Amino acid sequence: MKRLVGLGIMGGLLAASGAALAQPDAEQTQLLCELTGDCADAGANDAAPAATVPTAPSGEPRSSATRGFTFTRATGSEAPAAAPVAAATPERRPSRAVDLRITFPPNSTALASDAQARLRNVAAVLGTPVLAGRRLRIEGHTDSSGSAAANLDLSRRRAQSVADFLIAAGVDRTRLDVVGYGASRPLPGVAPQAARNRRVMAVLL
Numbered sequence: 001m002k003r004l005v006g007l008g009i010m011g012g013l014l015a016a017s018g019a020a021l022a023q024p025d026a027e028q029t030q031l032l033c034e035l036t037g038d039c040a041d042a043g044a045n046d047a048a049p050a051a052t053v054p055t056a057p058s059g060e061p062r063s064s065a066t067r068g069f070t071f072t073r074a075t076g077s078e079a080p081a082a083a084p085v086a087a088a089t090p091e092r093r094p095s096r097a098v099d100l101r102i103t104f105p106p107n108s109t110a111l112a113s114d115a116q117a118r119l120r121n122v123a124a125v126l127g128t129p130v131l132a133g134r135r136l137r138i139e140g141h142t143d144s145s146g147s148a149a150a151n152l153d154l155s156r157r158r159a160q161s162v163a164d165f166l167i168a169a170g171v172d173r174t175r176l177d178v179v180g181y182g183a184s185r186p187l188p189g190v191a192p193q194a195a196r197n198r199r200v201m202a203v204l205l
Helices: 002-022 026-036 113-126 148-168
Strands: 063-066 069-072 097-099 136-140 176-180 200-204
Touching: 026 097, 026 113, 026 200, 113 148, 136 148, 148 176, 148 200
Parallel strands: 136 176
Antiparallel strands: 063 069, 097 200, 136 200
């Protein structure tokens, strides 16, 4: 009896683990939303409504089957079918700069453990079919402490540090562009010397 109970508990734990693994990662979903801008479409799996079949005056549908296909004949009282409308080609949405929320200690390019975990999610998102073949521009920024030349070099090294991690995580290096802006682009409403300006942005190309 105890063995059966133990097996039942183990089976329940395995089932729960499998269900957890099947769920999409929340941060990856959010990253995909931020990079593509297709936030409203995420998870939309509603089935299309069934088409209405015209009926004869008796209430029975008029149709004939030919080689497995069913053709419906409209009755004389029905309006003629509208001409088919060509499907519009979806337009690529404009790229947006997304803050990867990776900060650095002063004068450092070191990636903390939480930054590494986030970048692993970025690599996973770049490997999805939705972003297949798309490229990413990685932009490094600093605060205003230090000289302009030193900040420009530091910002590029920080962006390169992020790119190197993504490449090690499996992203093709040809899909990544790296640029440093130094302290020339502080966050709106944020003091130039504030630590929040030590950041890395990503732009989907």
